[in-house]
Amino acid sequence: xxxxxxxxxxxxxxxxxxxxxxxxxxxxxxxxxxxxxxxxxxxxxxxxxxxxxxxxxxxxxxxxxxxxxxxxxxxxxxxxxxxxxxxxxxxxxxxxxxxxxxxxxxxxxxxxxxxxxxxxxxxxxxxxxxxxxxxxxxxxxxxxxxxxxxxxxxxxxxxxxxxxxxxxxxxxxxxxxxxxxxxxxxxxxxxxxxxxxxxxxxxxxxxxxxxxxxxxxxxxxxxxxxxxxxxxxxxxxxxxxxxxxxxxxxxxxxxxxxxxxxxxxxxxxxxxxxxxxxxxxxxxxxxxxxxxxxxxxxxxxxxxxxxxxxxxxxxxxxxxxxxxxxxxxxxxxxxxxxxxxxxxxxxxxxxxxxxxxxxxxxxxxxxxxxxxxxxxxxxxxxxxxxxxxxxxxxxxxxxxxxxxxxxxxxxxxxxxxxxxxxxxxxxxxxxxxxxxxxxxxxxxxxxxxxxxxxxxxxxxxxxxxxxxxxxxxxxxxxxxxxxxxxxxxxxxxxxxxxxxxxxxxxxxxxxxxxxxxxxxxxxxxxxxxxxxxxxxxxxxxxxxxxxxxx
Numbered sequence: 001x002x003x004x005x006x007x008x009x010x011x012x013x014x015x016x017x018x019x020x021x022x023x024x025x026x027x028x029x030x031x032x033x034x035x036x037x038x039x040x041x042x043x044x045x046x047x048x049x050x051x052x053x054x055x056x057x058x059x060x061x062x063x064x065x066x067x068x069x070x071x072x073x074x075x076x077x078x079x080x081x082x083x084x085x086x087x088x089x090x091x092x093x094x095x096x097x098x099x100x101x102x103x104x105x106x107x108x109x110x111x112x113x114x115x116x117x118x119x120x121x122x123x124x125x126x127x128x129x130x131x132x133x134x135x136x137x138x139x140x141x142x143x144x145x146x147x148x149x150x151x152x153x154x155x156x157x158x159x160x161x162x163x164x165x166x167x168x169x170x171x172x173x174x175x176x177x178x179x180x181x182x183x184x185x186x187x188x189x190x191x192x193x194x195x196x197x198x199x200x201x202x203x204x205x206x207x208x209x210x211x212x213x214x215x216x217x218x219x220x221x222x223x224x225x226x227x228x229x230x231x232x233x234x235x236x237x238x239x240x241x242x243x244x245x246x247x248x249x250x251x252x253x254x255x256x257x258x259x260x261x262x263x264x265x266x267x268x269x270x271x272x273x274x275x276x277x278x279x280x281x282x283x284x285x286x287x288x289x290x291x292x293x294x295x296x297x298x299x300x301x302x303x304x305x306x307x308x309x310x311x312x313x314x315x316x317x318x319x320x321x322x323x324x325x326x327x328x329x330x331x332x333x334x335x336x337x338x339x340x341x342x343x344x345x346x347x348x349x350x351x352x353x354x355x356x357x358x359x360x361x362x363x364x365x366x367x368x369x370x371x372x373x374x375x376x377x378x379x380x381x382x383x384x385x386x387x388x389x390x391x392x393x394x395x396x397x398x399x400x401x402x403x404x405x406x407x408x409x410x411x412x413x414x415x416x417x418x419x420x421x422x423x424x425x426x427x428x429x430x431x432x433x434x435x436x437x438x439x440x441x442x443x444x445x446x447x448x449x450x451x452x453x454x455x456x457x458x459x460x461x462x463x464x465x466x467x468x469x470x471x472x473x474x475x476x477x478x479x480x481x482x483x484x485x486x487x488x489x490x491x492x493x494x495x496x497x498x499x500x501x502x503x504x505x506x507x508x509x510x511x512x513x514x515x516x517x518x519x520x521x522x523x524x525x526x527x528x529x530x531x532x533x534x535x536x537x538x539x540x541x542x543x544x545x546x547x548x549x550x
Contacts, residue, residue: 070259077444078252083462084437085244087419088426090320090383091162091313091335094191095240098155100415100496101190103503104197106148110503110540113148116141119542123507124149125550150176151186152507158187165235165336172233180330181227185216188318188333195319195420198413199396206394207322215326226330236336237284240313243339246281247309249273250302254441257297261446264296281309281339288343291353303356303439304346304367310438311368312339316383320390332377345374359439359448368434381434387427397424407481407489414492415500418463426460464490473520494520498532502544513544 086092113123120126127145135142153176161171161180171177189209196206203210219227226234238246253273257263268274285305286293294301317323317332331337346352352370356363368380390397403409404421430437436456443453463486464473473494475486498517505513515529537543 070256074252074255074441077255077440078248080457080461081248081251081440082244084426084460085247085313087422088430088437088460089310089313090315091240091333092244093419093423094188094319095159095162096419097191097194097416098159098187099504100413100500101194102152102155102507103500104194104413105151105190106503106507107539109144109147110506112144113141114540114542116144119506119540119544119547121506121513121547121549122510124153125510129550148507151190152504154178154183154186155190156508157183162335163239163241165239165334168233168235178229179227179231180233180334181216181219181224181231184330184333185212192319194413194416198416198420199400200394201396204394205390207319212323212326215323219326224327234330234337236334236338236340237288237343238281238339239336242277242280242284243309243312243335245277246279247306247313249278250282250297250306251439251441253297254302254306254439255445256441258442258448259445265294268297281305284339285343288340289346289350289353291346300354300356303359303363303442304353306438307356307364307367308339308342308346308371310434311342311371311377311380312336314383316378316386320383320386321378338375338377341375341377342371345371349374359435359442361433361435364435364438381431384427384431384434387424388431390424391428401425407478407485409489409492411492414489415496418489418493422460422463429456429459464493495531495535498528499535499539502532502536506544506547510550512549513547 084092086096110123117126117130123145127142127149130139130142130145131137137143137146157171157174157177160167161183177183189212192207193209196203196209200206216227223231225231253263253268256268265274282302282305285291285308291301312335315333315335315338317325317329323329325332331341349370352367355367365380372378372380391401392398400417400421401424403417404425409417409421426437433456436443436453440457442448444457461476463476463478465476473490475483475490477483478486498520502513515526515532517528517532520528533544
């Protein structure tokens, strides 16, 4: 690797690029989680901001841009891929919506808890103590508390299980854990119900989650593996956290390699790009497919790995399509299992390892169809085709996309509206150009780097970012959008997210409420804390300061 392109550690990845998970499940309940979907913000180091600010957007030939700036831009691409993963993939969208769903789904139950019992924190501890003290399970206050606690914990189990399946034994030992199938059912039901309540209240097109219950109850009664207490747990060779980081890292390396035409895997390894979480999924891919490390980033094997990552995190069962095979719902939606199954297809079909050379749409479709058919999965573009129809078929989606166009979103469920609108917009473009989002690094540098590719990238940048010179979160300058509307959206978006944060704290986290919002603003965070307290009181009927801490 030339000295010009050899990065220092601050340029390889931004701060907090891969958040470490707490060591125990109890600690997970007292943290924001493995990925902080409260913030929805692209974060870069001050040095990366400085380098990026010095180079205008556009397509450049080799040698036109300073090497250090190229490395910085590769990190910007890496983090933009994370934005796409969380708002543009099926798995990412469900994970992202689990957070607000904990508040929306439990709203009536939480109001009843306060009306009948007062405000106790945490609600999880209160419900445990109430049961131990002899309060009958039929007591309305305890019933409402148990509903909220169980929904919230099932969502936490779902997120932890798909993010880090290697912790399955720890999860299985938790007394609140029923089974993987139950956690998947609850997480999908809450997330999809939240989507439907926002854009399709009659479930005319969004899957009707109310029809799922009897089917999942049947699976439990028939003791179908994965759907009853004590069932064996199957896991894939890599979890979502490793897949997301591997996908983002190798797209980043594509950008560097295709722009310089001379960088080998050995050089990238020496520069520190293949450490820890960033290479876990790729090494699992090599192990399962019985492959050796390639010599260069343009090896077709890496293109195949990125395709498998893309297919693994984009199931269609449950959302955006309905569930057709309930018995195999876990196998069809667990990204780690999908990843492993598709790797096994490659082991059986080794000719696929040398197929991807042009990074074209034709290659994407041809190889993806072989992989998905052999793995007994739905056709690769089925989910995208379903979503692409929604703006024409669902009035609520048409209205939502009009809101996105003018960047003036309705206040009701605003964070959901913002995230869902970007999911739909990205899905429409991805249906037309799946190759770009799968192999973005190959299309952002070298001979494939064109103005249309650059425009595709610019259409799907994160809408909120930090700044190199100040603390806090700021909206990007979005061409053609009214700046006041963008700022209103930011304020309403994060205002709602503060309420989601306090709700989760109340239900699950021990100790007093925490109001550290320094990540949000350069202004004193006390102002936002007071605002959040007032909104909590308006929503639930009790002020957080009045909580009895258990």
